[in-house]
Amino acid sequence: MDILGNISVYAVPIVFITILASGLSKGEKVFDVFLEGSKQGISTIIRIIPPLVGLMVAISVFRASGALDLIIYAVSPVMKFIGIPPEVLPLALLRPISGSASLAMTTDIIKAYGADSLIGRIASTMMGSTETTFYTLTIYFGAISIRDTGFTIIAALIADFVSVAASVWICTVLFA
Amino acid sequence: MRGVRVLNYVWVVMLISGFIVGMFSGRMEEVTKAAFDSTGKAVELAIGLLGIICLWTGLMKIAEKSGLVKGLAKILLPLLKLLFPDIPDKHPALGAVVMNLTANFLGLGNAATPLGIKAMEEMQKLNRFRRKANRSMSMFIILNTSAVQLIPATIIAVRASAKSHSPGDIIGPIWIASICSCLAGIAAVKLFCSKKDGR
Numbered sequence: 212m213d214i215l216g217n218i219s220v221y222a223v224p225i226v227f228i229t230i231l232a233s234g235l236s237k238g239e240k241v242f243d244v245f246l247e248g249s250k251q252g253i254s255t256i257i258r259i260i261p262p263l264v265g266l267m268v269a270i271s272v273f274r275a276s277g278a279l280d281l282i283i284y285a286v287s288p289v290m291k292f293i294g295i296p297p298e299v300l301p302l303a304l305l306r307p308i309s310g311s312a313s314l315a316m317t318t319d320i321i322k323a324y325g326a327d328s329l330i331g332r333i334a335s336t337m338m339g340s341t342e343t344t345f346y347t348l349t350i351y352f353g354a355i356s357i358r359d360t361g362f363t364i365i366a367a368l369i370a371d372f373v374s375v376a377a378s379v380w381i382c383t384v385l386f387a
Numbered sequence: 388m389r390g391v392r393v394l395n396y397v398w399v400v401m402l403i404s405g406f407i408v409g410m411f412s413g414r415m416e417e418v419t420k421a422a423f424d425s426t427g428k429a430v431e432l433a434i435g436l437l438g439i440i441c442l443w444t445g446l447m448k449i450a451e452k453s454g455l456v457k458g459l460a461k462i463l464l465p466l467l468k469l470l471f472p473d474i475p476d477k478h479p480a481l482g483a484v485v486m487n488l489t490a491n492f493l494g495l496g497n498a499a500t501p502l503g504i505k506a507m508e509e510m511q512k513l514n515r516f517r518r519k520a521n522r523s524m525s526m527f528i529i530l531n532t533s534a535v536q537l538i539p540a541t542i543i544a545v546r547a548s549a550k551s552h553s554p555g556d557i558i559g560p561i562w563i564a565s566i567c568s569c570l571a572g573i574a575a576v577k578l579f580c581s582k583k584d585g586r
Contacts, residue, residue: 215559222558226538227446233458234449241449248448251497252441260433267429268422269401275421276409278401307532309394318432318545326551335546335557339539340564342491344532345393351528352520354504355511359519362579363528370533370572377567381560 215385262311270312270319295379298330302337303375307344307368314338332386336378341371435548436541443540447495456498460489470530470573473513473523480509484527491534503531522580529572535565 234241273279279301287297295303302320306313317338324330344367352360409418450456460482467485474480483506490499510523520528539561546554 215563216556218562219553219556219558219560223538223555230446230450230453230455233455234453237453239449239453244449244452245445247445248451249441249445251448252437252444255444255497256433256437256440259436260430263429263433264426265398267425267432269398269405271421271425271428272405272409272418273401274405275418276405276407276414277412278405278408281408305397308397312394312397314541314545315429315432317542318428318549321545321549322428326546326549326554331546331549331551332557332560335542336560336564338545339536339542339557339561340533341568342532342534347532348528350500351503351507351531352524355507357511357518357520357524359516361520361525362576363520363525366525366529366572366575366579367532369575370529370568373571374533374564374568377564378560381563382557385560 259311259314262309263315266309266312266315267319270315274319274323295375296330296333298324299334299337299375299379302334306337306341306375307371310343310346313343329382329387333378333382336382337375340378341374344368344371432545432548436544439540439544439547443494443538444497447493450493451495451498456486456489456493456495459492460485463489470526471523473521474510475513478509478513480506480513480523483509487527488530488534491531492537494536494538494540503527522576525580526573526576529576530569533565533568533572535562535569 231241234244283297283300286300290297290300298320302313302316305316317334320334321331324334326332326335348360348364348367352363406418409415464481464485467481467488468474468476471481471484474484483502487499487502487506490496490502506527507524510521510527511517513523514521539558542557542561543554546557
């Protein structure tokens with residue numbers, strides 16, 4: 212399991228070196244290209260502010276009122292039986308539906324339990340290991356007006372469930 | 388980052404049930420305070436992400452311009468032929484699929500979506516039933532929703548702004564979890580989607 216720790220440490224520098232070296236080898240003005248790309252980052256962030264505000268208000272009202280605790284309390288016997296911590300259930304349910312809602316929920320969980328707590332790490336891993344399933348389905352099938360999606364949704368939800376289970380398992384093995 | 392219709396209901400239910408539970412539990416003041424505080428926190432979160440997102444989109448622009456994306460796509464191509472047996476060799480669908488998946492792998496969201504739509508359009512040309520998804524399309528969607536991301540920059544940024552001691556230590560776990568989820572998705576498509584659905 213040390214290998215995984217090393218991957219986490221070396222992944223970023225290796226990606227940096229590879230990209231910069233390939234840019235230089237093609238004779239690109241590396242820094243100018245970097246700036247050109249960076250500007251896009253600003254508009255990406257501006258665009259996510261409105262949904263983040265709306266969703267973080269809803270999530271914090273839901274948590275501060277005690278409604279979230281009620282749900283966690285209600286589902287905890289079942290979740291404990293499956294082996295998934297009840298605290299991450301809301302995130303597991305939001306993850307396939309909305310990217311900004313699950314980002315807001317992950318942030319909320321990390322604030323409540325700590326980034327380096329087991330719950331915080333499971334939430335981070337869940338957030339990072341899948342995409343927004345229903346959004347992807349909507350744009351790609353919508354683009355070519357497919358009506359009958361066959362087994363795609365079921366297969367996608369199976370993959371999402373496995374990602375939740377695997378996140379809980381790998382974080383428990385590594386960090387508990 | 389946009390949601391779907393379900394989100395409209397989820398949002399309203401969270402707010403209304405939150406306020407109602409707050410009334411009964413006598414925490415109305417905390418709830419109202421939490422609501423207003425969180426607007427600031429949402430902006431703080433976005434600003435906290437700004438630096439890493441700029442760094443990352445900048446770096447990925449270099450990867451794109453230097454042909455690294457194309458090179459990586461070339462390496463992935465033989466593997467993808469195994470996953471898309473219904474797409475004939477040299478068909479433009481395969482090219483679009485591999486470029487989209489590579490862009491996703493590198494976290495180039497903005498570049499990935501148009502490539503993905505192009506891939507779907509090309510696969511539609513091979514489709515026997517206009518309105519029905521074939522198994523190549525299902526496979527493509529699964530690879531998109533469960534795709535492995537090389538550096539999950541957003542979540543690292545969230546952890547860094549929450550004062551994590553090692554914000555990047557979830558990279559390895561994220562790879563493992565998404566490889567598991569990706570394999571499960573591939574297996575599900577291979578099992579459920581039959582060839583008679585047309586290619």
